[in-house]
Amino acid sequence: MLLIHCPYCNQTLPEAEFTYAGEAHIARPADPSSVSDEEWRDFLFIRTNVKGPHYERWRHFHGCGRYFNAVRDTVSDRFLITYKTDDPRPELSKLLEKSK
Amino acid sequence: MTHFSALSLIKNALSGQKNWEPQWPDSEPKAEYDVIIVGAGGHGLGAAYYLAKEHGITNVAVIDKGWLGGGNTGRNTTIIRSNYLYDESAKLYDHALDLWDGLSQELNYNVMYSQRGVLMLAHNVHDVQSFQRHVHANRLNGVDNVWLSKEEAKEFCPPLDISPNARYPVVGAALQRRAGTARHDAVAWGYARGAAARGVDIIQNCPVTAIRRGPDGRVTGVETAKGFIGAKKVAVSAAGHTSVVMDTAGVRMPLESYPLQALVSEPIKPIFPCVVMSNSVHAYISQSDKGELVIGSGTDQYTSYSQRGGLPLIEHTVAAICEIFPIFNRMRMLRKWGGIVDVTPDRSAILGKTPVPGLYVNCGWGTGGVKATPGAAHTLAWTVAKDDPHPANAPFTLERFSTGRLIDEAAAAAVAH
Numbered sequence: 261m262l263l264i265h266c267p268y269c270n271q272t273l274p275e276a277e278f279t280y281a282g283e284a285h286i287a288r289p290a291d292p293s294s295v296s297d298e299e300w301r302d303f304l305f306i307r308t309n310v311k312g313p314h315y316e317r318w319r320h321f322h323g324c325g326r327y328f329n330a331v332r333d334t335v336s337d338r339f340l341i342t343y344k345t346d347d348p349r350p351e352l353s354k355l356l357e358k359s360k
Numbered sequence: 361m362t363h364f365s366a367l368s369l370i371k372n373a374l375s376g377q378k379n380w381e382p383q384w385p386d387s388e389p390k391a392e393y394d395v396i397i398v399g400a401g402g403h404g405l406g407a408a409y410y411l412a413k414e415h416g417i418t419n420v421a422v423i424d425k426g427w428l429g430g431g432n433t434g435r436n437t438t439i440i441r442s443n444y445l446y447d448e449s450a451k452l453y454d455h456a457l458d459l460w461d462g463l464s465q466e467l468n469y470n471v472m473y474s475q476r477g478v479l480m481l482a483h484n485v486h487d488v489q490s491f492q493r494h495v496h497a498n499r500l501n502g503v504d505n506v507w508l509s510k511e512e513a514k515e516f517c518p519p520l521d522i523s524p525n526a527r528y529p530v531v532g533a534a535l536q537r538r539a540g541t542a543r544h545d546a547v548a549w550g551y552a553r554g555a556a557a558r559g560v561d562i563i564q565n566c567p568v569t570a571i572r573r574g575p576d577g578r579v580t581g582v583e584t585a586k587g588f589i590g591a592k593k594v595a596v597s598a599a600g601h602t603s604v605v606m607d608t609a610g611v612r613m614p615l616e617s618y619p620l621q622a623l624v625s626e627p628i629k630p631i632f633p634c635v636v637m638s639n640s641v642h643a644y645i646s647q648s649d650k651g652e653l654v655i656g657s658g659t660d661q662y663t664s665y666s667q668r669g670g671l672p673l674i675e676h677t678v679a680a681i682c683e684i685f686p687i688f689n690r691m692r693m694l695r696k697w698g699g700i701v702d703v704t705p706d707r708s709a710i711l712g713k714t715p716v717p718g719l720y721v722n723c724g725w726g727t728g729g730v731k732a733t734p735g736a737a738h739t740l741a742w743t744v745a746k747d748d749p750h751p752a753n754a755p756f757t758l759e760r761f762s763t764g765r766l767i768d769e770a771a772a773a774a775v776a777h
Contacts, residue, residue, distance in 0.1 A: 305614035
């Protein structure tokens, strides 16, 4: 069972309270009618699917109900950080330094 | 290669089983091949077998980072069926089922294909409508699938509880009689043996670290732990690691890798005659020839490359099985495992050419790859040999994610494979 820290509730709680919501920091095209089919594909379907630290969204479904972001290592499933959706994307090198 | 027969069994029994030959050699890589297949699972080994047998291309290497059949080929619940909703899927999976039919004879290797039937339980009006739609669509496509009343389902699968007081009452079921299970390891071993006998090199414990391309963009070979190996064509069939490998060739894939877990119980006497799936309660179960109940459900909710997965999913799965079959609620579970499955947005495979000349891909089978093994292998070999897809895999392109021509089995409620 993963233990996940909700940055809004400021509590670390079992995975069962949360739902996974896919990769984070994917911005919808600002002007949808001007983008090409390939750009739509990239936005809708292409994911980094990284083997290692992964920027992703979670939702505290059975708690505050809010979405937040996280960086989790997809090899060890260990969370490096969770942060609020309007917080800036944390730099990976600093996170890795901190987790050592 | 020893031909297996009653006579060879008797002969070897009389000599104390000491004279069996290895079924395939553990090869060292040559400098160059016509075709390199990345991933020695059932799909990759099968593709090598069909390349050699049907297309006369024998200068082939199958390279794996581990041992052959050690990935998802050995980590599934061995269920084989073809009752998919859409025409494209029905054609591809039924192509696989046709090949499963004669596979043991063709390979001279017992893959223990058992057509014991797959029963999909309906628990509510929505299930009934959805499954009947599947049954009708399947029959129009010539795919075997019939609708059973709950009494007929009980007759087919006696452990089923059809009382109206059940937590999730059974109101009917769809049955594909032609479907069933097979010994997943034996499929990989059988193909490996058949391919090696025709001159294919099987290179194990040799991770492919990158795909190399020439100045014209064409594939030139692969970098591995044992150095560079040249190749005119490269086919990637690496399941959950496909996007990692494809990334090295500069091709980004519409894939996400999730752990898919399964578990087996302690072995018991034969009690369970078929495969039962319940999409609403979300679990599936069958009994292996060893007597273990083989149980599975969906993927974990988060992407991961850890071949473990989380215990909450196992709890959910076992709870679902106990709700459908209270008879099993005191069984002890023996072991569980996880495989990393590559899932596409529309839950259909990607099997064909890529934007890179000489590079082919077979991936995106998600939670349903084992049933497709011979079909995927056969059509991948065809696509590589002719540089043109087989009619069965032609719709399963990578381009469909930009053209929008998806094969949306996800929306067709194929929850569990």
